[in-house]
Amino acid sequence: MSPARDMRKGSTTVLILSLVAERPMYGYQIAQELGRRSDGYFDFKEGTLYPALHRMEKEGLLRGEWQIVAEGPSRKYYHITEKGKRALVDVAAEWTTFSRKILAILENVQGARSGTM
């Protein structure tokens, strides 16, 4: 697995929680939104999204609800729960700290690289 793919995999929970926190969404919609907002960076195999959604539902972070659609098949909408909202605050803070620290180190690496040129 490439480092980028590894990082994307680790960010699934925070990405899903942050999207569903805006409004209830169904699987296909989540996949589309992730692709659109990241300019295709989070363009993973869509089928891998559902195990993550089901895991989060089992953990009580999301609540799934089937809705009948007038035209087309029923959709399972995922709603964020109170536990999910609390988890989002924690995980988002963790990711912010993580990315800041990584960027700080990378800046030093870039500084060292430009110093040698």
Place this chain on the structure above:
Amino acid sequence: MTEIQTYLQELRRHLSVDATTEEEILKEVRSHLEESAVALQAEGLCVQESQRLAIERFGNAREVAGLMRRVHSSSVNEAILASCLPVALTLSFKWVALPLLASIGHWQGNPTPIIFGALAMLALLVPGLTMHRWRYGYAAWAFFSVIAIAEIGT
């Protein structure tokens, strides 16, 4: 049979989860693939091509089923654990509770099989009532029930 139906059949073959969960997963995946295919048709693809591309974007059926199985396997494990409950209760009653009562009360009489049977049936009801969604749990439950009943007879 359409490409989506073939894909769903393959997914079903590799899922190995309880019937209700399986039905829900297939319904959700079908909904996703159909919507994806319709969106691709709007971009100009024919029905067959749109379904093929929707499936390709969704991912390999075996891999998706494997990931799903991992998420839902805990239900099966819980079911198997719950299925041990009747035999554990029956045996602990027979070998621990009753001898303890007998020693405390200096009681030497043999309890009737009817008492054992009634208690075992009550114990069997616990997982039986909570396991209606777990087909594997039911199979294990039936197996342990037979052991429990056989043990009562000895």
